[in-house]
Amino acid sequence: MVLIRSPKGVWRNHPAEWLEYQEGQITPADLDQFSNEIELHADRIRRMLDELMAMKSVV
Structure with a gap:
């Protein structure tokens, strides 16, 4: 798992996010x-x- 900082905050690497890489x-x-x-x-x-x-507990 890679943790990085981006304009969206700190997030875990997710394949869809890498499409936005600049x-x-x-x-x-x-x-x-x-x-x-x-x-x-x-x-x-x-x-x-x-x-x-x-x-x-209700169920």
């Missing part, structure tokens, strides 16, 4: 950006898991 727009992500993006992603996953578990 030299100079994509640079290596720095550690702070990487850490922040991972924490945001983990928070979204935690919220989704909480919602799924709540739905499961």
Whole structure:
């Protein structure tokens, strides 16, 4: 997995995204950006898991 910084933020390499490649727009992500993006992603996953578990308890 490659993590890079682009105008869209830090994201994981995805084949469709590479079609938009323009030299100079994509640079290596720095550690702070990487850490922040991972924490945001983990928070979204935690919220989704909480919602799924709540739905499961209703069923």
